[in-house]
Amino acid sequence: MAEMITEDDFPMIEVKKMNETEVRLFALLFNLLREPKGISFQRFRKIMPRYYRNEDIDSDRKKLYRDLGQLKSMGFNIKVANFGYQSEDHFPYYLEKESLESVLKFSDEELEFLSRKLCEVENQDNETLLSLSQKLFSKNLELYPKGIKINKRKKESDANEETDLIKVIQSIKDKRALVIRYAGKERIIEPYRLIRKNSEDFYLLAYDRSRKNLRRFILPRIEVKKDLREDFISNKKITDKDMNFHPLGFDVHEEEKLQISVANHYLDSLETFLNGYPYSLDENTFTIQTTNKAALFPFFTKYPDALQTSVENPFCVSFQNHLKQILETYKSVV
Numbered sequence: 001m002a003e004m005i006t007e008d009d010f011p012m013i014e015v016k017k018m019n020e021t022e023v024r025l026f027a028l029l030f031n032l033l034r035e036p037k038g039i040s041f042q043r044f045r046k047i048m049p050r051y052y053r054n055e056d057i058d059s060d061r062k063k064l065y066r067d068l069g070q071l072k073s074m075g076f077n078i079k080v081a082n083f084g085y086q087s088e089d090h091f092p093y094y095l096e097k098e099s100l101e102s103v104l105k106f107s108d109e110e111l112e113f114l115s116r117k118l119c120e121v122e123n124q125d126n127e128t129l130l131s132l133s134q135k136l137f138s139k140n141l142e143l144y145p146k147g148i149k150i151n152k153r154k155k156e157s158d159a160n161e162e163t164d165l166i167k168v169i170q171s172i173k174d175k176r177a178l179v180i181r182y183a184g185k186e187r188i189i190e191p192y193r194l195i196r197k198n199s200e201d202f203y204l205l206a207y208d209r210s211r212k213n214l215r216r217f218i219l220p221r222i223e224v225k226k227d228l229r230e231d232f233i234s235n236k237k238i239t240d241k242d243m244n245f246h247p248l249g250f251d252v253h254e255e256e257k258l259q260i261s262v263a264n265h266y267l268d269s270l271e272t273f274l275n276g277y278p279y280s281l282d283e284n285t286f287t288i289q290t291t292n293k294a295a296l297f298p299f300f301t302k303y304p305d306a307l308q309t310s311v312e313n314p315f316c317v318s319f320q321n322h323l324k325q326i327l328e329t330y331k332s333v334v
Contacts, residue, residue: 014273024051026092029076029095060090068093164224168204169194171227177209179226182217186225189230194219195243205242207234214242215251246277247295248288258288258315260296266306273299284308293322297322 002300018026022036027048028264031039041064045052068078133183137329179188192214196202214236214275241249262270262284268287280287290296293315300307300319309316 002140024048025067025070027051029071032076032095038094039326040091040092043092068242095235110287131224149228158273164222165219167224167227168219168222175232177228177230177232178224179228180217181223181225182221188228189215189217190234192236203245206237207232207236210231214238214250216245246274248274248277248290248292250292250295252292252294255289255291256293256314257287258293258296259313260288260315261285261308262306263308266303269303270299293318294322 028044028051031044031047039047040089041052041061044062044064045057051097052064054060062101072078078093079096080091080093113137116269167178168191172193175190177188179186188209189204190209191206193205194202195205195216202220204217205214206217207213208215265285267281267284271281274286274288290295296315297319301323307316307319311317311320324330
């Protein structure tokens with residue numbers, strides 16, 4: 001006969017009345033769960049006046065910091081979002097979703113074992129393993145064993161780019177000419193300066209002997225063929241125009257003077273588009289000297305109602321031809 005199960009086999013958990021601090025923490029957590037976009041200190045004071053609405057606002061602020069810290073110590077991943085120039089009291093605190101989900105956890109020993117196994121793999125794809133290890137240890141970098149590294153092999157193309165860069169830098173320092181291959185053609189250049197635009201774009205400003213002028217070259221596309229060990233024959237002074245990388249300054253054709261009238265409510269948009277490039281504005285008419293008028297086409301393609309210049313204007317004629325070419329290309333594809 002089966003043994004009878006009694007209440008003694010399932011001892012009850014003793015229920016205790018929550019104290020004031022526990023009630024406050026529970027209410028705080030409940031509100032954070034209910035508001036996924038976050039709640040600011042000032043809003044907490046409105047929705048939880050019993051706890052955070054005292055006369056001493058600094059005391060309330062410190063109390064909230066302590067309570068949030070206690071929730072963090074209990075495993076709730078609480079973050080604060082910073083929105084521009086708002087006062088700190090208006091930054092919303094929010095509960096990161098990750099803390100509400102099950103996560104894979106490793107012990108120190110397991111992490112060390114995994115790291116060593118990653119490095120012992122023969123014929124390993126180092127880039128894949130490097131990415132994998134970064135994910136595994138992203139939140140446990142202090143557990144990554146010292147001295148264990150995944151040596152990322154450089155691709156042949158990367159090594160060539162690095163060698164070319166060293167040669168370019170050396171030629172700038174020594175003022176020596178280079179033979180390069182660029183856009184499928186060999187050129188003799190005299191490198192003047194490396195220029196970084198934005199965060200990832202690198203250019204070389206150099207004198208092109210065949211074109212007898214300063215030109216801009218995209219650095220990763222330069223293949224150095226030979227160091228001529230010849231002194232510079234040019235003696236160019238770098239101007240603001242040379243340093244301006246707005247596409248209107250690219251040497252595509254002979255310099256032209258454009259006069260373009262724009263609808264008033266598009267003036268600010270075009271001025272933003274022209275930022276960094278010289279122009280003059282008389283009422284709603286822009287005067288622009290450019291060697292690449294096609295650089296304006298994308299703006300007026302996006303804002304066709306902005307253009308108020310007469311159709312006989314040379315720029316308008318070029319722009320209409322540009323649109324026709326796009327249409328013909330589209331028809332041929334469709």
